[in-house]
Amino acid sequence: MHSSEFVKLWSILTKDYKSHMEQELAPVLTEAQLTVLELLLEHPRMKPSEFTPYLATTPAAVTMLLDRMEKHELIERRRDDRDRRVVWITLSEKGRLEAVRGTTIREEFIDQTLSKISSHNQQLLVYLLSKITTQTATTKQSS
Template sequence: MYSQEFAKLWFKLSKDMKLFMEGQLAPSLTEGQLYVLEYLLAREDVKMKPSDLVDYLSTTPAAITTLLDRMERANLIVRERDDKDRRIVWVVVTDTGKQECRRGVSLRQQFLDGYLNRISAHNQQVLVYLLGKVANL
């Protein structure tokens, strides 16, 4: 009954956020690169290989390689060979990557705050609760 309206609203919010993020992050970062940086930094205590990103991004190893190539050219990450097994490659976030991640997260927070501040704190809490239910979290 409400699925059509939900889809329309979800599409609008997603589109608005994508346009905002693309415009604000460019030219040094993409939204996809931001997600990778966040994922890597959230697990900074665990070394990660490119293959560890496949499930997270729901993509192919070839697409991961292309993404990491671009990120390395932008000095967001470096790929380092393992000292003991040279076949293993670790993905490491650079200082530039950390700085760009902080900038991207701040921009996203600014965007979301702009939307959420249109409703009361109580309604924000209810909205987050209901979205959690919809997302099965």
């Protein structure tokens, strides 16, 4: 088993990724904010509670995150016309532009990182990672 080698390499890769993203997204965005913006690109409007599973955090932390994003004009909060208790989160135009900027930064980093190996090995790596994540997701569901 090569688990210690895997952990070491995985740690280096994720540290490099996080450092790069933090540096390049600043000062406007964080990774968590980029996740929110990407979700809003897929879903035109979402309730605050719908973000919690994607961010692996507490509802209170999501509220604080959305507060900061609204302050920086990345999102807009709107009350539902029929049920005033419901608040919808939508993308602002600035948020849309930052989502595109953030995803471009990430794609360029991943492309640069993967360019160190052949196209065949890139496909193999993605395949192997999908096997691991599928197995992990199945294990978590059965727990």
